[in-house]
Amino acid sequence: MTPISQWSIHDAHNALAQKEISINELVLDRLAAIKHAQPYLNCCTSITEDHAKERLEKLRHAPSQHVLAGLPVAHKDMFYRQGLPCTFGTSPNGHTLPTETALTLSRLDTAGAVQIATLNMAEFAFGATGHNEHFGPCRNPWNPDHMTGGSSSGSAASVAAGLVFGALGSDTGGSIRIPASACGVVGLKPTQGLVPMQGVMPMSRSMDCVGPLARSAQDVAILMDALMEEPASSSYQRTLGRSLKGVTIGVPTNYYYDDIDEEVAGLMQESLTHFEQLGCKLVDVTVPDHDLLTSLSYIVLGSESAAYHADFLDAVHSHYGTQTRARLLNGYLLPANAYVAAKQLRSFYTQRFLESVYQHCDLLHTPVLRQPVPTLDAVNMQANPKMSQMITALSYCTRLTNYLGLPAISQPGGFCRSGLPVGFQLVGKPFDERLLLSAAYGFEHASGIMNLVAPIQKWSR
Secondary structure: OOOHHHOOHHHHHHHHHOOOOOHHHHHHHHHHHHHHHHHHHOOEEEEOHHHHHHHHHHHHHOOOOOOOOOOEEEEEOOEOEOOEOEOOOOOHHHOEOOOOOOHHHHHHHHHOOEEEEEEOOOHHHOOOOOOOOOOOOOEOOOOOOEEOOOOOHHHHHHHHOOOOOOEEEEEOOOOOHHHHHHHOOEEEEOOOOOOOOOOEOOOOOOOOEEEEEEOOHHHHHHHHHHHHOOOHHHOOHHHOOOOOOOOEEEEEOOOOOOOOOHHHHHHHHHHHHHHHHOOOEEEEEOOOOHHHHHHHHHHHHHHHHHHHHHHHHHHHHHHOOHHHHHHHHHHOOOOHHHHHHHHHOHHHHHHHHHHHHOOOOOEEEEEOOOOOOOEOOOOOOOOOOOHHHHHHHHOOOOHHHHHHOOOEEEEEEEEOOOOOEEEEEEEOOOOOHHHHHHHHHHHHHHHOOOOOOOOHHHOOO
16 A cells, blocks of 8 residues: 555545545554654644544544545644644744634634644744744755755645645745745645635735645645635636646746756756646746835835834844844834835736736746755854845745735746755736646646655655
């Protein structure tokens, strides 16, 4: 039998339906797996075994027929669950005991999913590398010397290692897509406001997005159906098999390929070849305002995060990690008129971007990271003066989509010679998640690159 770590959501659902395994056996198996992997990956802030067993008892009395029923999942430790501590990846002084459960978690609970862990993250979601001064760095399951990306580091690592069938993360400048690319999983950043943020720690309220990570486009679609409570008639899964013939893929002629690594560029070209084989048309497009939009996104992020943390940072600033504290303090230097202007200009630049790009194409194709996944040591800068440049470089291809509110998906596109994965990004028009997922699904079947599972046993012997 195929190892459980390599099962898709449908594989697990079918095994449960055919009584090849029970829900109890499946959940206990993944609890054992995540306990075994934790010393090597450091992907968890807690393993919620008691909560998982309570969920199993509830499912025993009120079984669900949903495809997610009984499937182990885990989430970035910024989603509130009533009665379970939420750390936000920070020191114990910043932990909270929620009195409510995030709406997204409630919807997954309704579908029958079983949360088995809370997942490591950059402190307060500030960080693109996977470092954390309080919990230690999360490690890439393809090679633990390399970064996972952040800030949804544990979400990507636990999915890539096959420890859970899916995870939730958040994305304010690339925090789902960067770790998804670095760890070889699929990560969807939905249209701004599509997935509810109720019961989720904010970072920048006007740019934060919640989205799923999984090992295939189909698994992400299943999670989206549960998160959005979609009926079967309009589900994200329903459109996955659509033909991509005639879909136009825009390839940017500016910005995104500046200073790109030759090996990464080659894998980007290979992914485009697969889309051509699927009947897609490739067109060159000029992307407007990239650097300006990236700067405007930093103004919004810096201002809103500084405002959110103002009271606590003033009272106990020494409890913040050095990188987080340095970035938050920068937010206090931003003038109010710059923040107001950046907010007011969003609709103008979004319309300008849509007219400039999407009159020529249906989807925009870009790298996620322009360089191979770096080592943890190479990006361990904390409050170093070069920290801001490093974070800007890592999020160079992802940040403007948050400012514009556009949906985007990170899809594994192969491996560098180092054995580390490389992802590409598709960016769509607002509420075009179904086309994004269909394109990712088509690519997976054309390329054979799907359901990748990192061989953590190689590192954990």
